Amino acid sequence: MALLGDAAVAMWWNVAQDHQTEFHEWHSKEHLPERLSIPGFNRGSRWQRENGGDFFVIYELAAYETLISEAYLARLNNPTRWSKTMMPLHRDMVRSQCRVVASSGRGVATYMSTITLSPQNGQHARLENYLRPVLAKLPERFGVTSAHLLRTQTPQVATTKEQQIRGGDAIADWIILVSGHDASSLRTVASVVLNRDTLCDNGAETSEYGEPFRLIHTMTPQDV
Template sequence: MALLGKAAIAMWWDMAPEWRAEFEDWHSHEHFPERMGIPGFQRGSRWADAGGGEGFFILYELDRYETLVSEGYLSRLNQPTPWSSRLMPEHRNMVRSQCHVLESAGSALGGCMLTLRCSPASDGAQPLRDYLRGQAQACAMRPGTTGAHLLQTQTPDIAATTEQKIRGGDQAADWIYLVSGYDQQVLEAALETVLAPAALQAHGAGAVEFARVFTLRHSAESAARQPT
C-alpha cells in the first residue's frame, strides 16, 4: 500500500531524554487522536532515531494538499491544548515540511524508515525525480525494504500559527525521500550506495542535507478508516 493520499506533513525534531516519556505519552494519547480526528488526516506515524539519539521523525498522510489550509486543521494549530502548549517549547531543531506526494510505491510502514532531505541542482529536478522514482519501484520489491516515497515541500501562504509561535518558528526541507523496510542494515547500506550523496548528485541532486534511519514507535489511522 502506498502513502494514503496526495499530501503529507513530514517533521523532525529533537526531544531531550528528561522529556521523552511524557512526550510519547502525550503524542500517543492526546496528539495523535486529535490529529486523526481532523477531516483529511488519514494516518500518522512516529519514529525514533535508530541510533538511540534524541531525534524523532513524524509523518502525517493526508488525502489532499488542501487539507493543510482547512478550517479543521488550522483551528487545532491555533488552539493548542494545555498539554500541547507545555510540550511545544521542548520540540528542538524543528523541521516541518508540508508536502505534495510526487511518487509513492510499495508500503508506507515497516519497522524502519530511512529519511533523506535534499534539493535538486539548478537543472537537476527531472533527472533526480526519474532516478528516485526508479529507486522507489525497486524498493517495493527489494529484500529488506518495502517501499519508498518522494515528497516535495510547498509551504502554504498562511500566517504563523499559535503552535509555531510557541516553538519559536520552524525550518522546512525541500525534497524528502522516505524508504520503509524491515531490515535496518539494508536501509543503512542504501545510504552508502544508491542513496549516497555522490550517487544522488550524479543524478541531479545538489547538497544532501540530512540522512538518517528511524524505527517505528507508534502509528494511528483516522477513525473514518477504522472498521466498525
C-alpha cells in the same frame, strides 16, 4: 500507492531525555488522536532513532488542500494546555508540508530512513525522472517494503500559534523516505543506491542522511 493520500506533513525534531517519557505519552494519548480526528488526515506515525532523542513524524493526508482546511488551521491556532507545555520542548524543529510525488510499496514496517535533498538549479525534472524508477524498484530489495518521494510546497498561510510557541520551524526541500523491516538493508540503500555521489550525478545539489528511525506508534482515523 503506499502512502495514504496525495500530501503529507513530515517533521523532525529532538526532545531532551528528561522530557521523553511525558512527550511519548502526550503524543500517543492526545496529539495523534487530535490530528487524526481532522478530516483529511489518513494516518499518523511517530518514529525515533534508537541512539537518542531524535524523532521523525509524518502525517499522511488525503489531499494537499487539507493543509489549508479550516479544521486543521483551527487546531494549529488553538493548541491544548498540554500541547502548550510540550511544544517548547521540540528542539531543532524541521517541518515540511509536502505533495507526494511518488510512492510505492505496501504497509508500515519497523524502520524508516529519511534523506533530505535539493535539486541543482534547473535540474528539478532530471532529478525527479531519475528518482521515480529507482524508488519504484526499491521495495523489491530484501528488507525494504516501501519508498516515497515528497516535495515541499508550503501553503501561504499566516504563522500559527503552534509555530509561534516553537519559535519558528526550519523546512526541508525534497524528501526521500525508505521503509523496511531490516535496518541494515536501509543503510545499504542509503550508502549504495542513494548515496551523495549518485544523487549529485543525477541532479541533486545537497543531501542529508541519518540512522534509520524505529516505529513507535502509528494511528488512523479508525483508531480515534
